[in-house]
Amino acid sequence: MIIYGTALLAICHLLGIFLGDLLGNLIGAKTNVGGVGIAMILLICARLWMHKKGWMPEQTEMGVAFWGAMYIPVVVAMAAQQNVLTALRGGPVALLAAVGSVVVCACVIALINRGEKVEEDTLPLPVDPILATPATPVTAR
Amino acid sequence: MLELLEGTARHNGLVTAFALVGLVMLVSMKLSRHLTMGRVHGSAIAIVIGLGLAYWGGVQTGGTKGLADVSLFAGVGLMGGAMLRDFAIVATAFEVQVVEAKKAGMVGVVALLLGTLLPFVVGACVAYAFGYRDAVSITTIGAGAVTYIVGPVTGAAIGATSDVMALSIAAGLIKAILVMVGTPAAAKFLGLRTPRSAMVFGGLAGTVSGVSAGLAATDRRLVPYGALVATFHTGLGCLLGPSLLFFATRAIVG
Numbered sequence: 437m438i439i440y441g442t443a444l445l446a447i448c449h450l451l452g453i454f455l456g457d458l459l460g461n462l463i464g465a466k467t468n469v470g471g472v473g474i475a476m477i478l479l480i481c482a483r484l485w486m487h488k489k490g491w492m493p494e495q496t497e498m499g500v501a502f503w504g505a506m507y508i509p510v511v512v513a514m515a516a517q518q519n520v521l522t523a524l525r526g527g528p529v530a531l532l533a534a535v536g537s538v539v540v541c542a543c544v545i546a547l548i549n550r551g552e553k554v555e556e557d558t559l560p561l562p563v564d565p566i567l568a569t570p571a572t573p574v575t576a577r
Numbered sequence: 578m579l580e581l582l583e584g585t586a587r588h589n590g591l592v593t594a595f596a597l598v599g600l601v602m603l604v605s606m607k608l609s610r611h612l613t614m615g616r617v618h619g620s621a622i623a624i625v626i627g628l629g630l631a632y633w634g635g636v637q638t639g640g641t642k643g644l645a646d647v648s649l650f651a652g653v654g655l656m657g658g659a660m661l662r663d664f665a666i667v668a669t670a671f672e673v674q675v676v677e678a679k680k681a682g683m684v685g686v687v688a689l690l691l692g693t694l695l696p697f698v699v700g701a702c703v704a705y706a707f708g709y710r711d712a713v714s715i716t717t718i719g720a721g722a723v724t725y726i727v728g729p730v731t732g733a734a735i736g737a738t739s740d741v742m743a744l745s746i747a748a749g750l751i752k753a754i755l756v757m758v759g760t761p762a763a764a765k766f767l768g769l770r771t772p773r774s775a776m777v778f779g780g781l782a783g784t785v786s787g788v789s790a791g792l793a794a795t796d797r798r799l800v801p802y803g804a805l806v807a808t809f810h811t812g813l814g815c816l817l818g819p820s821l822l823f824f825a826t827r828a829i830v831g
Binding site for chain 2: 445446448449452453460463469470471472473475476477479480483484497500501502503504506507508509510511512513514515516517518519520521522523524525527528529530531532533534535536537538540541542544545546548549550
C-alpha cells in the first residue's frame with residue numbers, strides 16, 4: 437500500500453527531527469542540529485535494509501517517490517512566502533554582506549570542484565526514476 | 578457568486594495552494610520552453626515567479642510572510658512551510674546513491690566549515706566598514722551572512738538590537754534569493770555536475786532554501802546530495818555563531 441511508504445517517510449522524518457533537537461540540546465546550540473540530514477540518512481538506511489528483506493514493493497516506494505517529486509512545487513510555495521520586502525529594504529549593508537559572501541563562496545566551490553574534475557568526469561549520474569519515466573507513476577497503477 | 582468562490586478557496590487553503598502552485602509551474606514550463614528555448618529551467622522561472630508573488634503579497638498586506646499573508650492564499654504558508662518542505666527534502670533521500678555520498682564525506686565536512694567561516698568573515702568586514710564597532714553587532718551581521726536563521730539566533734543569544742537583527746535577516750534572505758536565482762546560471766562555473774560537487778555546493782552555499790531551490794532549478798537529481806549537507810549548515814552556524822565566532826570577534830575588536 438502507498439501509505440506504507442509515506443508512513444515510513446513520516447517516521448524517519450519525525451525521528452530525525454527529534455534526534456536533531458536532542459543533539460542541539462546536548463551541545464547547547466538551542467536549535468535543531470542536522471535533523472533533516474539525520475532523517476535522510478535514516479531513510480537511506482531503511483530503504484537499503486527493506487530492499488534486502490524484500491519488504492519494499494513498488495507501491496510502497498511510490499508513497500515516498502510522490503513526496504520527492506512534490507519537492508519543486510513545495511520549494512516554489514516556499515519562495516512565495518519569503519519576506520522579500522525586508523530583504524530589499526535592508527539596504528547596502530545587507531546587500532553587500534550577501535553579495536560578498538555569495539561571490540567568495542562561489543569561487544571556493546568552483547576551486548574545489550575544478551580540482552576534482554578529472555576523476556569525477558567519468559561518473560554517470562543516477563537516473564532519476566521520476567523524471568526518466570514520467571508515464572509510469574500513479575496512472576499506471 | 579464571487580464571494581462564494583472566495584469562501585471556498587479560503588476554507589480549503591492547502592488545496593488552493595496546490596492549484597495555484599500547479600498553475601505557476603505550468604506557466605513557468607511554457608515560458609521556459611517557448612521564451613528561452615529551454616535554456617532557463619522551468620523550476621528557476623517558477624521560483625522567480627514565487628518570489629515575485631511574495632513581493633506582491635508583502636506590498637499588499639505589509640506582512641512578513643509574502644503571499645501567505647494574503648488570506649485567500651494562506652495555504653501557501655502551509656504548503657511551503659518548514660513541515661512540508663522538510664518532508665519533501667527527506668523524501669528526496671530515496672534517490673541518494675550511497676556510494677556517491679560516502680565518497681564526498683570528508684569534502685562535505687570541510688565545505689561545511691568553510692561555508693560558515695567565509696560568509697561570517699565577509700559579513701563582519703562589511704559591518705565594520707559601515708561603522709559598526711561593537712562585537713555584538715558585527716557578530717550578528719556576520720552570522721546573518723551565513724543564513725537568515727543563524728543571524729537572529731546568534732543575535733538573540735548575545736543580545737543584539739532589533740535593527741541589527743533585521744539587517745542580519747535581510748543579509749541572509751538576500752543571500753538565499755541570490756543562491757536560488759543565480760545557481761542555474763552559475764552552474765557551469767561552479768562545476769555542478771556530480772553528486773560530490775553538489776555536496777560541496779551544499780556545504781559552502783549554506784541556506785537550505787537557497788541550495789535546494791538552486792539545485793532543483795539546475796539539475797533535479799543533485800538536490801538530495803546538496804540538501805543532505807546543507808541541512809547541517811544552519812545547525813553548525815547556530816552552534817558556532819554565539820560561541821566561537823563571537824569570542825573571536827570580541828577578541829579582535831575589543
